[in-house]
Amino acid sequence: MTLLPDFIGDIAASASGLPFGKAVSSLVEGVWRKRQERAKEVFLDEMRRGNLPPSYVQVDDETIAILLRFNRAAMEGAAKRNLRLMARVFVGMARVHSIQADEFLSLADSLSSLRREEAVVLADLLCAFKAIEDGLIENNQKNVNAFQEAKEKSMARLSINEEGYLSFCGSLLRTGFVLSISGFDGGVYIASPMGKRLAKLVEIEAIDLDA
Structure with missing residues (x-):
C-alpha cells in the first residue's frame, strides 16, 4: 500500500x-x-x-x-x-x-490566489461570523455587527483606512467566500455559505498569514 x-x-x-x-x-x-x-x-x-x-x-x-x-x-x-x-x-x-x-x-x-491582505480580511470576517447561525438574512443587525467587528480588526492589523478595507472586501467577492448586501451606507460584506463551510474546515485565523 x-x-x-x-x-x-x-x-x-x-x-x-x-x-x-x-x-x-x-x-x-x-x-x-x-x-x-x-x-x-x-x-x-x-x-x-x-x-x-x-x-x-x-x-x-x-x-x-x-x-x-x-x-x-x-x-x-x-x-x-x-x-x-x-x-x-x-x-x-x-x-x-x-x-x-x-x-x-x-x-x-x-x-491559492489569495493575497496576504485578502487572507487577513477573510480570516477576520469568517471569525466574526462564526457566531451567526447558517441562513443569511439581509439587513439583519447581527450581520452588520459582525461586519463592523471584522472591519475594525482588519483595519488595525493592516494599518489601512475604511476605503482600503472595502476594496479588499470587494476583491474577495471573486472567491465566493463573501457576499455583499445592500441597504447600508458604504456596503456590508458577510460570510457566504461557501465561506462558512471553509470556516468549519479550517481555523483560518490561527494561520500565520505573514509566512
Missing part, C-alpha cells in the same frame, strides 16, 4: 522531460524541486498540527486528485500561507471522514 508521505514526495517526478533546453531545464527543475520540498513540508506539518497520522488517510482517487491540485499550486509558486490553507482544508475533511475532491478543488481555486 502506498503511504501518503511517499506519494507526496513522488509527485515531483512528473517534472522531468520539460520542453526546454538542457540549461534552462536544469534551472527549472531546481526551482520545482525546491517548491515540491516546501509543499511536502507544509502538507505533512499541517497533518501533524491536526493530529492526523499519515496512516489514517487512504491514498485513493479522491486523495490523489487533491494532492495533484495542491502540488500544482506549489509548482505555480503559491505562497506558503496559501499552501497551509489548502493543506488544512484537506486535514479538516479527513478529520470528519469526508475527503471530497470536487469540494477541495473548488476551495483550492479560491485559496
Whole structure:
C-alpha cells in the first residue's frame, strides 16, 4: 500500500522531460524541486498540527486528485500561507471522514490566489461570523455587527483606512467566500455559505498569514 508521505514526495517526478533546453531545464527543475520540498513540508506539518497520522488517510482517487491540485499550486509558486490553507482544508475533511475532491478543488481555486491582505480580511470576517447561525438574512443587525467587528480588526492589523478595507472586501467577492448586501451606507460584506463551510474546515485565523 502506498503511504501518503511517499506519494507526496513522488509527485515531483512528473517534472522531468520539460520542453526546454538542457540549461534552462536544469534551472527549472531546481526551482520545482525546491517548491515540491516546501509543499511536502507544509502538507505533512499541517497533518501533524491536526493530529492526523499519515496512516489514517487512504491514498485513493479522491486523495490523489487533491494532492495533484495542491502540488500544482506549489509548482505555480503559491505562497506558503496559501499552501497551509489548502493543506488544512484537506486535514479538516479527513478529520470528519469526508475527503471530497470536487469540494477541495473548488476551495483550492479560491485559496491559492489569495493575497496576504485578502487572507487577513477573510480570516477576520469568517471569525466574526462564526457566531451567526447558517441562513443569511439581509439587513439583519447581527450581520452588520459582525461586519463592523471584522472591519475594525482588519483595519488595525493592516494599518489601512475604511476605503482600503472595502476594496479588499470587494476583491474577495471573486472567491465566493463573501457576499455583499445592500441597504447600508458604504456596503456590508458577510460570510457566504461557501465561506462558512471553509470556516468549519479550517481555523483560518490561527494561520500565520505573514509566512
